[in-house]
Structures are given as structure tokens and as C-alpha cells.
Amino acid sequence: MKGFFLVWGLFQSLDFVCSESCVQAQDYVCNQIPTGYPPGLSSVVFFLRNMGEINSTVFNHTNLSSVTSLTMTQSGITAIAPGAFSQFQSLKMLNLRNNELSQISSDWFIHKEVLENLLLTNNSIKALSEDSFAGLVGLLNLNLAQNQIHTITSDSFRFLTRLRLLDLSHNKLRHLSVDTFLPLNNTKTYGMHGNPWDCSCSVNEFSLHLRDLQKASLLQNEMEVLCESPAHQRGRPVWNVSKCVNPVTDIALTTGTSQTLTPGSTNLSTIISLVGRFS
Numbered sequence: 001m002k003g004f005f006l007v008w009g010l011f012q013s014l015d016f017v018c019s020e021s022c023v024q025a026q027d028y029v030c031n032q033i034p035t036g037y038p039p040g041l042s043s044v045v046f047f048l049r050n051m052g053e054i055n056s057t058v059f060n061h062t063n064l065s066s067v068t069s070l071t072m073t074q075s076g077i078t079a080i081a082p083g084a085f086s087q088f089q090s091l092k093m094l095n096l097r098n099n100e101l102s103q104i105s106s107d108w109f110i111h112k113e114v115l116e117n118l119l120l121t122n123n124s125i126k127a128l129s130e131d132s133f134a135g136l137v138g139l140l141n142l143n144l145a146q147n148q149i150h151t152i153t154s155d156s157f158r159f160l161t162r163l164r165l166l167d168l169s170h171n172k173l174r175h176l177s178v179d180t181f182l183p184l185n186n187t188k189t190y191g192m193h194g195n196p197w198d199c200s201c202s203v204n205e206f207s208l209h210l211r212d213l214q215k216a217s218l219l220q221n222e223m224e225v226l227c228e229s230p231a232h233q234r235g236r237p238v239w240n241v242s243k244c245v246n247p248v249t250d251i252a253l254t255t256g257t258s259q260t261l262t263p264g265s266t267n268l269s270t271i272i273s274l275v276g277r278f279s
């Protein structure tokens with residue numbers, strides 16, 4: 001990527017008067033989708049606008065089989081069709097930062113096990129499921145920071161046993177099942193900050209898991225991994241919420257019984273269970 005900016009400058013100054021859409025530098029740099037590719041390329045970089053969907057014919061060129069790194073940042077990509085990257089037999093690095101993807105699926109690829117780095121920072125992804133990363137067993141770095149992710153099913157990372165870095169920072173996550181983390185045996189860095197985490201007692205298992213990660217120094221920006229709810233926990237590090245015995249005693253002990261159990265908002269069954277507990 002060293003000659004990247006140099007070539008981009010060259011592009012802009014020449015304004016493609018010579019009508020070439022690609023130039024060979026350190027990377028093969030294109031400002032349009034070309035009609036063909038020379039053989040033996042290793043790194044391809046696109047500067048595109050309003051690309052929309054990458055359908056299954058855009059990259060249907062056998063000469064792309066040698067490419068190990070593909071970069072298409074800020075190109076207005078909104079969707080990627082199944083099999084769109086099937087000609088990339090050697091693709092280790094896919095950088096799709098600053099696009100408008102709302103979904104991720106491993107069926108973009110056929111040679112799934114080769115991919116090591118998947119950068120999807122600053123897209124519009126909302127949910128992750130088992131299909132998102134199925135078969136991506138070689139993945140080492142997964143960057144999903146700055147998306148809109150609110151849901152991650154607990155089997156989503158099932159294939160990612162080699163993953164070293166997982167960046168979920170600056171999404172819309174409130175809670176994750178602890179089971180989600182089980183396959184991540186080799187993950188050394190977790191980006192969890194910038195999410196509106198729920199720190200209710202009912203989801204205390206998650207905060208205990210984050211405490212383990214924090215103790216093992218695996219949590220990036222640990223002081224910014226904060227509770228958003230309930231109100232009395234807001235602004236606290238998720239990994240530092242006080243131990244919960246059960247939801248009922250947590251309400252009583254952390255917000256004060258006199259405030260919580262005011263007439264009108266009083267739930268009779270809560271009072272009964274509290275009285276039973278403390279008498």
C-alpha cells in the first residue's frame with residue numbers, strides 16, 4: 001500500500017486523460033471497474049463512486065486468482081452478491097471500510113478458508129448470524145467497528161477459532177450471550193467500547209465475562225466500555241459493576257429501598273420477596 005497516495009495524486013493530476021482505468025504501481029490501482037486484468041496481480045485497490053451492488057459478474061475474471069489483497073474503501077458499496085468474490089482464490093485481505101453495506105455473508109466467497117483480514121469498519125451492518133462468518137476458519141482480524149450492530153446470535157463466531165482481533169466498538173450492542181465468546185480461543189484483543197451496554201443484574205454473566213477479559217488485559221479502551229442502562233449504572237465500566245445476588249436485591253441495594261418502593265410504582269410481589277429476604 002506504500003505507493004497508494006502517490007498514485008492517487010497521479011490519477012488526479014492526469015485526470016485519466018490517457019483513458020486507462022488502472023495503473024500498475026506498488027498496487028494495481030483502478031478508478032473504474034476494468035474489462036480485464038493482467039495475470040499475477042497481488043494487490044488491487046479501487047477508487048470508485050456510487051458502486052451500489054457488487055454482483056456476481058463484476059469480478060468474474062480468472063486473472064484475479066492471484067490477488068491476495070483487495071481494497072475498495074468509500075466506494076458506495078451497498079450490497080455484495082453471493083459468489084461475487086469466487087474468482088479470488090488467494091484473497092487474504094479484504095478492506096471494505098467506509099461503505100454502506102447493511103449485511104455480511106460468507107457466501108460472498110468460495111475460497112473461504114484463505115481469508116485472514118476482513119475490514120468492514122464504518123458500514124451499516126445491523127445484525128450478525130451464523131451465516132455471516134461460516135467457514136471463515138482462517139480469519140485472524142475482524143473489524144466491525146462503527147456499524148449499527150444491535151444483534152449477534154450466539155453461534156455467529158463459531159468458525160473463528162483462530163481469530164486474534166475482534167473489533168465491535170461503536171455499535172449499538174446492549175447485550176451479548178456469554179456463549180458468543182466460547183469459540184474465540186485465540187482472541188487477544190476485543191474492542192467493545194462505544195456500545196450502550198445493559199448492566200442489569202439479569203445479564204450479569206456478561207459483565208463477569210468482561211471482567212475476565214479486562215483482568216487478562218484483552219479489552220481495548222477498557223475505560224470506555226460503559227453501561228448505559230439501568231440509569232443507576234450509567235457511565236460505569238461494564239466489567240466493574242458490583243456483584244449482583246439476584247435482580248430483586250440489586251434494586252434494593254443499589255438504588256435504595258425508600259426510593260424504589262414508593263407508593264404508586266410499588267410492585268407488591270417485589271415488596272413481598274424483599275421482606276421475605278431481609279426479615
Ligand SMILES: *[C@@H]1O[C@H](CO)[C@@H](O)[C@H](O)[C@H]1NC(C)=O
Binds near residue numbers: 035036037061062063
Ligand atoms: C489474463 O491474462 C492474460 C495474459 O496477460 C491475457 O492474455 C488475458 O486476456 C487475461 N484475461 C482476461 C480475462 O483479462
Ligand SMILES: *[C@@H]1O[C@H](CO)[C@@H](O)[C@H](O)[C@H]1NC(C)=O
Binds near residue numbers: 058
Ligand atoms: C453487474 O454490475 C455491473 C457493474 O455494476 C453492471 O454493468 C452489470 O450490468 C451487472 N450485471 C448483472 C447481471 O446485473
Ligand SMILES: *[C@@H]1O[C@H](CO)[C@@H](O)[C@H](O)[C@H]1NC(C)=O
Binds near residue numbers: 057
Ligand atoms: C463468468 O464467466 C464465465 C466465462 O467467462 C461464464 O461462463 C460465467 O457464466 C460467468 N459467471 C457469472 C456469474 O457471471
Ligand SMILES: *[C@@H]1O[C@H](CO)[C@@H](O)[C@H](O)[C@H]1NC(C)=O
Binds near residue numbers: 074098099100122
Ligand atoms: C464513514 O463512511 C462514509 C461513507 O460511507 C464517509 O462519508 C464518512 O466520512 C465515514 N466516517 C468516518 C468516521 O470515517
Ligand SMILES: *[C@@H]1O[C@H](CO)[C@@H](O)[C@H](O)[C@H]1NC(C)=O
Binds near residue numbers: 183
Ligand atoms: C479452546 O482451547 C481449548 C484448549 O486449547 C480446547 O480444549 C477447546 O476445545 C478449544 N475450544 C474450541 C471451541 O476450539
Ligand SMILES: *[C@@H]1O[C@H](CO)[C@@H](O)[C@H](O)[C@H]1NC(C)=O
Binds near residue numbers: 236237240242
Ligand atoms: C470500580 O468499582 C469500585 C467499587 O465500586 C470503585 O471504587 C472503583 O473506582 C471502580 N473503578 C473504576 C475504574 O470505575
Ligand SMILES: *[C@@H]1O[C@H](CO)[C@@H](O)[C@H](O)[C@H]1NC(C)=O
Binds near residue numbers: 267268269270
Ligand atoms: C411485579 O413483579 C412480578 C414478579 O417479578 C411480575 O411478574 C409483574 O409483572 C410485576 N408487575 C408490575 C406491575 O411491574
